[in-house]
Amino acid sequence: MILIVAEHADDRLKPISRELAVLGRELADDLGRTLTVAILARDPASLVEECRALGPDRIVTVAGDRLEPYDPDVWTAAVEALVSEDEPAFVLAGHTSTGYDFLPRVAARTGRPLVPACIEWQRHGERVVFTRPVFNAKMHMRVTPKGEGPCFVTAAPGAFPPREPDEAGSGPPQDGGEPRLDAFDVDLSGLPVRSKRIGRESAAAGALDLGSADIIVAGGRGIREKEHFGLIDDLAEALGGAVGASRPVVDSGWRPRDYQIGSSGQTVSPRLYVAVGISGAVQHLVGMQSSRCIVAINKDADAPIFKVAHYGIVDDLFSVVPEITRTVRALKGQSPPVGSAGSGRESD
Ligand SMILES: Cc1cc2nc3c(=O)[nH]c(=O)nc-3n(C[C@H](O)[C@H](O)[C@H](O)COP(=O)(O)OP(=O)(O)OC[C@H]3O[C@@H](n4cnc5c(N)ncnc54)[C@H](O)[C@@H]3O)c2cc1C
Incomplete structure (x- = not known):
């Protein structure tokens, strides 16, 4: 199974989640695995419809008040619990300030490899080879994770653009109809509070996104x-x-x-x-x-x-x-x- 950890804000998926779905679906189809999207949120139900459009085989929701606003300790614990339950081959998150914050922690805690800022991947026989930029993008390095999964991968934003709706082969790519919907329970209440959000500043009106x-x-x-x-x-x-x-x-x-x-x-x-x-x-x-x-x-x-x-x-x-x-x-x-x-x- 390939597991994607979706990123969201204000009850909407962030664009990186759609890009992760592209990489996740490529890997799942090539390796003959299924694709699961995990939604970690206070109220994941509000994001389920949008996640269906990503074409996963399964959506797993993790609900909890402490999952929003984002807290690295809480997301790390939730993803670690999910990974030990589901045993995915690959766990994908965005190479964003959120994804590159929690995913390396999960990788370190599980003692499994992490490939950061992946921009490309290929199959070489049994091996999956990821490409990532190094030395300020002056060179590309090819990396093969060793051993059995899970392997953790952050995807560079922009590297796996979603296809246009009118492109051949686009649309919900799974062939099994509606994705299965599962709720995953994890007790996050006992985690220490080590960080606190003191505010949120939005870009000025008219500022570019x-x-x-x-x-x-x-x-x-x-x-x-x-x-x-x-x-x-x-x-x-x-x-x-x-x-x-x-x-x-x-x-x-x-x-x-x-x-x-x-x-x-x-x-x-x-x-x-x-x-x-x-x-x-x-x-x-x-x-x-x-x-x-x-x-x-x-x-x-x-x-x-x-x-x-x-x-x-x-x-x-x-x-x-x-x-x-x-x-x-x-x-x-x-x-x-x-x-x-x-x-x-x-x-x-
Ligand atoms: C650690 C590090 C990080 C960096 N990060 C970034 C980064 O994030 N983003 C970034 O952009 N750069 C970054 N740089 C800088 C980068 O190396 C380049 O210096 C920079 O991108 C050059 O910007 P430029 O193309 O605007 O300028 P120049 O390289 O000076 O190019 C100007 C171009 O304009 C053309 N031109 C001039 N006059 C005209 C005209 N009248 N009509 C048509 N064409 C004209 C010229 O032919 C030339 O090709 C970084 C550098 C380092 C060392």
Whole structure:
């Protein structure tokens, strides 16, 4: 059995849970195992419907007041109990601040291997080989867990994008009809309280949620000045997307830290990623290369970004980007923005 530990917030599954279902289903089908999704929550019933759509063979719920808000000791104890009861071959969680917090603890407590930040897997005969980035994503390491399960794996966000509903082979992938629903009881009341949530701050209204954005337009150092970044904003607005940035843009103070995409920023996998004036350094690529369609605009035909781009425009961004924005607006019947960014061309 392959066990997924779903992540959720505000009674909704987080996008990483859908990505885990993709990896989990691939492993389950290839290894001839079943797929179970575990929901750990105060009231798991509110998430069952959403979990059904992930196509598991079984959903197991663990209910308890202490499971929310997230407490690493409580989640570790609950997952450890679940694992010792169900004996899964693989236990999957997101390589997120939550998943990479509790899953290594469970692995350590059970004395079993952990593969962190998995981006790919393959079968080599009887062995399952996982790929994970190392040395700041400059190299990839292939890892084979030893011995009988369970093996714990965190999946890098964006590495296993869910398929579009209209793609062949998509839809609930299980063939056994409705998943079985089980409740698992575990006594969490005696656990010591070692951490306390003192508050929760939401991002300011209108702030971006790059992780779940469908379209991202990202600007790099090629923009040259903060004032020119409006070109990126305009194109993103015309496309109905979010704005992202490379690290120099953030380091220069043109955009706040939460715009940064890459190894020390956010990992994203939108349907469309437009990279404007971004060279494609490996630290940037690791954060966006699993995007479904990458369009690069760069005046240097040898820029590494073109190696991962599906479409490339080799030209001056200051002439290309406003032209694309105008065309998109015209096609969508939108009026031009008031007070757009300066053109930034040398002649200005
Ligand atoms: C530990 C570490 C962590 C890092 N983490 C990250 C990270 O999370 N995210 C990240 O992005 N980087 C990160 N970096 C930095 C990374 O190595 C690169 O330096 C950075 O990604 C480069 O950003 P850039 O592509 O915007 O700038 P540059 O590499 O300077 O590229 C600018 C590009 O713009 C093009 N250009 C210039 N003018 C125009 C024009 N008029 N029209 C069209 N194209 C033009 C140029 O041809 C060039 O390709 C990290 C580095 C380290 C050491």
